[in-house]
Amino acid sequence: MTLLMTLLMTLLMTLLMILLTILLMTIYRLANDLANDLANDLANDLANDLANDLANDLANDLANDLVNDHLSTCNRLTIDAPINS
Numbered sequence: 001m002t003l004l005m006t007l008l009m010t011l012l013m014t015l016l017m018i019l020l021t022i023l024l025m026t027i028y029r030l031a032n033d034l035a036n037d038l039a040n041d042l043a044n045d046l047a048n049d050l051a052n053d054l055a056n057d058l059a060n061d062l063a064n065d066l067v068n069d070h071l072s073t074c075n076r077l078t079i080d081a082p083i084n085s
Helices: 002-080
Strands: none
Touching: none
16 A cells, blocks of 8 residues: 555646646746847837937938028128129
């Protein structure tokens, strides 16, 4: 009877360890997937933010340059215009 109980307890502990291993592997895979998703989301958000910032800066610089060039041209025309008497 003692041998039977020992074998039964060994079998039970083995099954418990197998179930625990499966549970830990599942938790590891879920955590790994979550970490990868978060890393990808953060990388995409950062890339989008940087691209938007660069595009906005470039558009603002170009607009400022165009306005400054236009104002400079208007000022030259005004200064160089003949005075009608």
